Amino acid sequence: MELEGERMIDQPRVGIGAIPFASRGDLGLDKMRVVQCALSRICGVCAQTLDRPVVFLGSEQEAARNAFWFPPTHRSCAEHALRTWARDWPASMGQREPVARWVMVATSGFEFVRPTRELVDRRPTFAPNSLVEELPLPA
Ligand SMILES: [Zn+2]
Numbered sequence: 001m002e003l004e005g006e007r008m009i010d011q012p013r014v015g016i017g018a019i020p021f022a023s024r025g026d027l028g029l030d031k032m033r034v035v036q037c038a039l040s041r042i043c044g045v046c047a048q049t050l051d052r053p054v055v056f057l058g059s060e061q062e063a064a065r066n067a068f069w070f071p072p073t074h075r076s077c078a079e080h081a082l083r084t085w086a087r088d089w090p091a092s093m094g095q096r097e098p099v100a101r102w103v104m105v106a107t108s109g110f111e112f113v114r115p116t117r118e119l120v121d122r123r124p125t126f127a128p129n130s131l132v133e134e135l136p137l138p139a
Pocket of ligand 1: 043044045046074077
């Protein structure tokens with residue numbers, strides 16, 4: 001029984017349900033919640049306040065252009081998301097196509113980039129703005 005308690009320490013925090021907080025499952029991301037995550041600095045998976053650094057989980061392409069769809073998360077939450085949803089259900093993480101390789105990056109800050117009218121893809125993105133470090137993916 002005591003092991004049960006200890007194991008909880010490494011688990012993502014409360015608020016995790018069948019889908020990430022910022023997700024509408026097959027429908028992709030919940031726009032209102034994405035904005036809420038950005039403005040309130042809460043985690044896109046568990047909806048709790050973020051610490052620094054924050055972690056972004058996305059495709060290689062997102063990492064390359066420094067623009068992530070999914071809101072910032074805790075590191076443990078990003079790892080939980082990767083294991084639980086990302087690999088088998090990329091739509092729930094805001095992906096419209098299969099993801100060949102997921103990337104997890106840590107950063108101490110980010111900018112929330114709202115789409116401009118000219119853009120075809122009108123989803124907001126998150127741009128890490130400092131000390132980006134790629135993290136190893138959990139097994
Ligand atoms: Zn979290």
